[in-house]
Amino acid sequence: MDFFERVDLADLRLFTTIVRRQSFKSAAIELGMTPSAASHAIRRLESRLGAKLLNRTSRAVAPTDLGVELASRLAEGFDVIGAALHSLKAPGAARFGELRVNAFADAAHLLIAPALPEFARQCPEVRITVVVEDRPIDIVAEGYDAGFRYGHTVPEDMVALALTGPQRWVVAASPAYLQERGTPNAIDDLAQHTCLQLLLGDNAAFRWELSDGDETVRLRVPGSITINDTATTIAVAKAGLGLAYLLEARIANEIRKGTLKVVLSDHASAGEPFHVYYDSRRHGHPALRSLVNIIRQQNGLTRLFDERSAVAHL
Numbered sequence: 001m002d003f004f005e006r007v008d009l010a011d012l013r014l015f016t017t018i019v020r021r022q023s024f025k026s027a028a029i030e031l032g033m034t035p036s037a038a039s040h041a042i043r044r045l046e047s048r049l050g051a052k053l054l055n056r057t058s059r060a061v062a063p064t065d066l067g068v069e070l071a072s073r074l075a076e077g078f079d080v081i082g083a084a085l086h087s088l089k090a091p092g093a094a095r096f097g098e099l100r101v102n103a104f105a106d107a108a109h110l111l112i113a114p115a116l117p118e119f120a121r122q123c124p125e126v127r128i129t130v131v132v133e134d135r136p137i138d139i140v141a142e143g144y145d146a147g148f149r150y151g152h153t154v155p156e157d158m159v160a161l162a163l164t165g166p167q168r169w170v171v172a173a174s175p176a177y178l179q180e181r182g183t184p185n186a187i188d189d190l191a192q193h194t195c196l197q198l199l200l201g202d203n204a205a206f207r208w209e210l211s212d213g214d215e216t217v218r219l220r221v222p223g224s225i226t227i228n229d230t231a232t233t234i235a236v237a238k239a240g241l242g243l244a245y246l247l248e249a250r251i252a253n254e255i256r257k258g259t260l261k262v263v264l265s266d267h268a269s270a271g272e273p274f275h276v277y278y279d280s281r282r283h284g285h286p287a288l289r290s291l292v293n294i295i296r297q298q299n300g301l302t303r304l305f306d307e308r309s310a311v312a313h314l
Contacts, residue, residue, distance in 0.1 A: 011045040012074055014038055015053060019063050019071040021143050098127040099287045102139055103148035105230050106250055107274050108132045111148065111163055115294045126287045134201030145285040151272040158277040161292060164299045167271040168248040172260045176240040183263055187217060194242040195221035199228035208245045210267040
């Protein structure tokens with residue numbers, strides 16, 4: 001039997017996943033197998049190659065020098081395989097496997113959730129995992145195919161594609177709060193109001209950013225309630241506990257229903273568009289291209305990828 005026929009492609013995929021995640025357990029969970037099965041597969045692979053690929057201790061897993069070289073070459077090979085499969089015209093051939101994405105809450109709510117019904121129709125065989133969190137992460141190290149963030153927060157070494165136009169940040173409050181405390185008419189009026197404080201994903205306090213002519217004013221606002229979650233902030237604002245600084249698109253339903261009203265609209269701040277990003281050293285996952293096209297079309301933008309060639313028209 002030819003040497004390469006004796007090497008299971010699944011074992012090679014497992015090996016690259018272990019190197020990426022630096023954990024047998026995490027790799028096994030990602031690939032839907034037990035840690036013991038993963039360990040057995042790697043022993044089988046090392047036996048067939050006649051070489052040690054991983055150094056294993058009770059606390060860590062690290063590739064040997066040979067393992068580093070093999071993992072790098074395999075990553076390139078799997079990218080070529082993925083691109084080849086995507087170029088096929090056979091129905092469903094381009095959309096395979098599992099797609100794992102990480103998104104902060106507003107992107108998940110505004111972009112991914114509305115796109116999932118059409119995505120499920122176009123890619124019924126793809127298992128998609130959406131992890132929602134606002135902390136900054138390394139999507140490659142943590143095993144994600146892509147991340148969804150604002151443009152200015154995307155790491156420089158990533159491929160970033162816009163999914164929407166610029167966003168608008170506004171100050172809003174419930175009718176009950178405005179009736180009791182009055183409506184602020186100028187930025188300086190905020191000093192006399194109760195404002196809901198924002199806590200970013202990295203636990204840093206956020207200064208409200210408001211437009212003042214051609215300048216952006218960043219200010220600390222008074223208030224004793226600090227929240228790091230948009231849904232909770234909206235609920236607390238609707239309950240009349242203070243003014244809130246929010247993405248206007250995120251409270252479109254509340255504005256339409258009248259449960260929240262925008263104030264200081266002339267001082268609304270322009271924000272970065274939502275972006276999807278992925279490792280610049282790898283081809284995008286075929287199903288990710290479909291998801292990107294769906295989201296862009298739902299947000300009034302043109303498609304980026306041709307379904308057959310997967311060429312981005314940027």
